[in-house]
Amino acid sequence: MQLFVNDLxxxxxxxxxPQRGMxxxxxxxxxxxxxxxxxxxxxxxxxxxxxxLKALIDEYVDHKLLIPAEHDYTRIRRNELTDMxxxxxxRPDNQSIHLNCPAEAYAFVYTEQxxxxxxxxxxxxxxxxxxPENVEGLELTLRTEDIPTPYYHYTHGLKKHDGNCQRIxxxxxSKVLVYQDGELSEKWQKxxxxxxxxxxxxxxxxxxxxxxxxxxxxRSSFEQHYCFxxxxxxxxxxxxxxxxxxxxVSTDSTVECLAQFMADEQKKLAPQHSFKVLAFxxxxxxxxxxx
Numbered sequence: 001m002q003l004f005v006n007d008l009x010x011x012x013x014x015x016x017x018p019q020r021g022m023x024x025x026x027x028x029x030x031x032x033x034x035x036x037x038x039x040x041x042x043x044x045x046x047x048x049x050x051x052x053l054k055a056l057i058d059e060y061v062d063h064k065l066l067i068p069a070e071h072d073y074t075r076i077r078r079n080e081l082t083d084m085x086x087x088x089x090x091r092p093d094n095q096s097i098h099l100n101c102p103a104e105a106y107a108f109v110y111t112e113q114x115x116x117x118x119x120x121x122x123x124x125x126x127x128x129x130x131x132p133e134n135v136e137g138l139e140l141t142l143r144t145e146d147i148p149t150p151y152y153h154y155t156h157g158l159k160k161h162d163g164n165c166q167r168i169x170x171x172x173x174s175k176v177l178v179y180q181d182g183e184l185s186e187k188w189q190k191x192x193x194x195x196x197x198x199x200x201x202x203x204x205x206x207x208x209x210x211x212x213x214x215x216x217x218x219r220s221s222f223e224q225h226y227c228f229x230x231x232x233x234x235x236x237x238x239x240x241x242x243x244x245x246x247x248x249v250s251t252d253s254t255v256e257c258l259a260q261f262m263a264d265e266q267k268k269l270a271p272q273h274s275f276k277v278l279a280f281x282x283x284x285x286x287x288x289x290x291x
Contacts, residue, residue, distance in 0.1 A: 015067075023153050031140055084101065168228065180273050201253045207248075274291070
């Protein structure tokens with residue numbers, strides 16, 4: 001007997017890619033459980049499926065940075081005393097990425113590439129150990145939202161957030177709707193999709209000098225990089241990332257602030273028009289701003 005649950009949850013996370021750098025993603029999760037009926041004449045109660053499996057996905061992937069631990073660019077160093085983990089992703093042409101964060105900010109996928117296949121296998125191995133004995137098989141399907149309009153991938157961190165959004169490198173795959181004078185504008189939607197393609201959105205006040213970081217790095221000059229650092233309730237977070245893969249805002253990077261940033265930018269680009277921006281944060285949620 002098989003039991004299926006579609007749209008179990010949405011995983012919002014980022015991952016390191018040799019070509020694209022730091023990529024924000026939002027993947028929808030569908031599951032099928034295969035097994036015998038239990039004493040309740042069920043494979044597993046739907047409420048337990050949703051609660052147990054969603055909790056595991058949230059714990060091991062959601063709002064984390066996924067690291068391709070077996071890629072040649074990847075170096076991982078754990079401080080056993082502080083439980084801080086430094087990750088160096090040594091991409092060529094001065095495009096390296098470096099982080100020093102609490103261990104819980106990462107998910108280490110032991111593969112050369114983070115993709116749907118490797119993440120699905122990673123999750124299946126975790127979930128399988130938490131299923132009852134009557135459940136013999138697990139099929140996990142990851143997919144993206146079907147977005148017929150322009151969209152972008154962004155990564156950020158919200159240092160003031162009490163939950164996991166405070167992690168400095170988690171992200172989303174998001175569509176954007178821009179209305180100019182009340183009419184939907186494909187031109188401006190394409191503009192934001194191109195501007196924020198695989199982007200890290202940083203806050204000006206979180207920029208620090210490289211000398212202020214506790215990262216152990218062999219070089220002292222990162223003129224083509226931004227260095228970010230902040231303290232949050234889960235610990236200390238540090239990031240070095242190429243400037244060419246960043247956009248900076250003067251506020252926090254909540255979706256509310258980003259929507260207003262986009263609307264204000266639109267007004268600067270075309271001051272004679274009025275704008276409404278619907279900025280999404282992953283799947284089915286977001287903020288609306290006007291200018």
